[in-house]
Amino acid sequence: MNQTADNLPKGPRKRLLELSQERGASLKSLSEMLDRNPSYLQQFITKGSPKKLEEQDRRTLARFFGVAEVELGAVKDNSYIDAVSKPSRDDWVEVPRLDIGASAGPGALPSGEAVFDAFRFSRRWLAEQGFEGAQLSAITVEGDSMEPLLNDGDEILVDRAPHPFRDGVHVVRMGDTLMVKRVASAGSGRLALLSQNLAYPPVSVETEDVEIIGRVVWKGGRI
Template sequence: MNSRIETQQGSAGPVDPAMDPARARLVALAAERGVSLAALSGLLGRNAAYLQQFVRKGSPRKLEENDRRALAEFFGVEEAELGAPSRETVLTVGAGAPVRAADWADIPRLPLGASAGPGTVALDPAPVDRLRFSGRWLRQQGLEPAMLSVIEVEGDSMEPTLRDGDEILVDRSARPLLSGLHVIRVDDVLLVKRLEPGSAGAIQIISDNPAYPRLERPRADVAVLGRVVWKGGRV
């Protein structure tokens, strides 16, 4: 974003004591910087009256996220000062212990490659960063944030279902084993495969790519680490 903008001293006008805090803060910041609301609207790619209507008429009711972020960057302030939810309302999940909140869950992304190819050895499970999900959506799916991890798929054996570089959300909750996609460990190798019941208590380990053979292993040889409940990737 280009933060250079023509200024006009005092052009935002006085702050109305009855104005809600986000609008009042925007007016005060504009006055401090000496920039008009019309000029700020132009910075956002909006018509000249956009922020004037936001401040004086309450339309829109709140700033869109991208507009709020751009203004916060321009003024060098936290987005919360312009109406964003405070950081305390965000749910963050560390390596093991979540802190509950209403709207969001930050799920750990682990530096593990669940191989959809020949297989890879599991690495250090400490999170490298996090991927944010809607807390409401997770609850609708019956998922507990503390039991979730995000890992990357490596290889092509699960194409077209999963592609190399896709990210998968893995639920580690203890559940009865059902047919479906799971992350497993076999011979100290981490894999993402489709599992189905086999003969005499064995498990069939299936690659969706028909170029790869179907395997069958004794249940005791397969450590089921979690169920794949979501995938995401580039288009």
């Protein structure tokens, strides 16, 4: 049974679950952001282990969500918001959510690139993650070929800033088809489009037939 905030008593565990659900960030991805075991925050919320968050973990999460540390269990004097000036509008970056999907299946025809909403991220947190100068936009994953890394319905941040190519998870376009795949150099002017789900075989294509839209640098989704 999935844990919900409603059946938790008031306190840091309930507040953390509420924040993760509001932002659409999985507990697994948040744990990995902290360089912790993927089940770290799940264990904290559901079993109370550890009993309280480590100071550095709490501070990182408070910065990510833009809340006071006291909401996540700190004593008031250690509150992130109390310890520094309240963030101004310039301290935030709005990342557009585009009304398109990138297929993690056979391929999808994008209907357009209209902006319908935005995610709001701390400028400082983006810099700490190495995303300073990135040209970020958010799109939705469609299909199952990238499971378990990316699931159907996950939203991913794509850095569209020009960079020298290196192997990794990218959003690519072939003709009118938009896909998210692990892309690797195959030599002799070819690229391999690889799925995480082994039910989907690798696809080898000519480099000139593929447009690399951007590198996938973050994901968020329901647990």
